[in-house]
Amino acid sequence: MASRTIIPLEKKIFAAALLFCIAMLGFIGFAALRFGITVPGCVTDVKPFHESSLTKKAENHYELHAVAKMWTFDPARIDIPTGTTLDIFVTSIDVNHGFHIDGTNVNLTAVPGAINYARVQFNRQGDYHILCHEYCGVGHHAMYALLHVSDQVKEAKLESESKTSEAAIPVATVLPPVQLDQKLVEQGQKLFNEKGCLACHSTSGIKMLGPTFKGLYGSKVTLSDGSVVVADDGYIAESIRQPQKKIVKGYENIPMPPLPINDDEIKALTELIKSAR
Numbered sequence: 001m002a003s004r005t006i007i008p009l010e011k012k013i014f015a016a017a018l019l020f021c022i023a024m025l026g027f028i029g030f031a032a033l034r035f036g037i038t039v040p041g042c043v044t045d046v047k048p049f050h051e052s053s054l055t056k057k058a059e060n061h062y063e064l065h066a067v068a069k070m071w072t073f074d075p076a077r078i079d080i081p082t083g084t085t086l087d088i089f090v091t092s093i094d095v096n097h098g099f100h101i102d103g104t105n106v107n108l109t110a111v112p113g114a115i116n117y118a119r120v121q122f123n124r125q126g127d128y129h130i131l132c133h134e135y136c137g138v139g140h141h142a143m144y145a146l147l148h149v150s151d152q153v154k155e156a157k158l159e160s161e162s163k164t165s166e167a168a169i170p171v172a173t174v175l176p177p178v179q180l181d182q183k184l185v186e187q188g189q190k191l192f193n194e195k196g197c198l199a200c201h202s203t204s205g206i207k208m209l210g211p212t213f214k215g216l217y218g219s220k221v222t223l224s225d226g227s228v229v230v231a232d233d234g235y236i237a238e239s240i241r242q243p244q245k246k247i248v249k250g251y252e253n254i255p256m257p258p259l260p261i262n263d264d265e266i267k268a269l270t271e272l273i274k275s276a277r
């Protein structure tokens with residue numbers, strides 16, 4: 001096979017290309033040093049990619065920036081006046097999530113690093129559930145937010161996801177202190193992770209979709225019907241087995257799915273709850 005020789009014209013073209021490259025780098029360097037022009041940073045570092053916001057554009061016209069994350073939406077609740085036109089921009093900070101507003105044709109995917117958009121006008125009063133329709137892990141089924149449309153609302157507002165609230169931690173007053181079985185607590189912690197309890201309950205007092213375990217054991221719990229019960233072993237076992245039977249006040253809208261669980265597992269989880277007093 002004959003070896004290929006480089007003809008003089010090719011040499012000139014190479015030289016010219018090299019010169020252009022050097023000139024371009026030179027211009028960039030000159031612009032950066034002389035005029036302080038910088039290359040844009042990572043777009044996901046800017047605010048709309050990790051923080052929710054609601055901006056008034058005109059009378060009855062708002063712009064909503066929503067952020068999806070495992071396993072909540074920020075904002076968790078939006079109140080808008082009837083007749084509002086809402087420009088919705090959605091993104092995610094972790095994995096792909098869905099963003100469907102029940103009762104409307106808004107059906108977006110929340111994609112990390114990208115923003116998706118929809119406009120919708122809310123002419124009908126009511127509660128619209130925002131649901132995640134893209135499987136995103138153990139807490140997927142509980143990932144939802146609420147859009148409340150009402151004549152009563154004069155100015156639109158949003159509530160970001162619930163933050164740690166001292167008031168949400170019940171005060172243990174009723175039952176005496178208990179001796180903990182550390183091995184059982186560890187088992188309970190393992191189950192807490194494996195069964196997906198952690199998607200909706202915290203042991204630290206942070207208010208999530210379900211009541212926190214912090215201070216729960218032995219405390220007085222107010223139910224949705226206004227009655228008060230003591231969170232003892234029986235109540236905890238019943239709440240795990242038949243979550244719908246006694247709903248804690250303030251959690252009416254979020255039904256907990258019942259899970260397959262045996263007596264030993266309930267004992268371990270109860271021990272974990274006791275340890276979070």
Ligand code: CUA
Pocket residue numbers: 069070071096097098132133134135136137139140141143
């Ligand atoms: Cu988020 Cu499914």
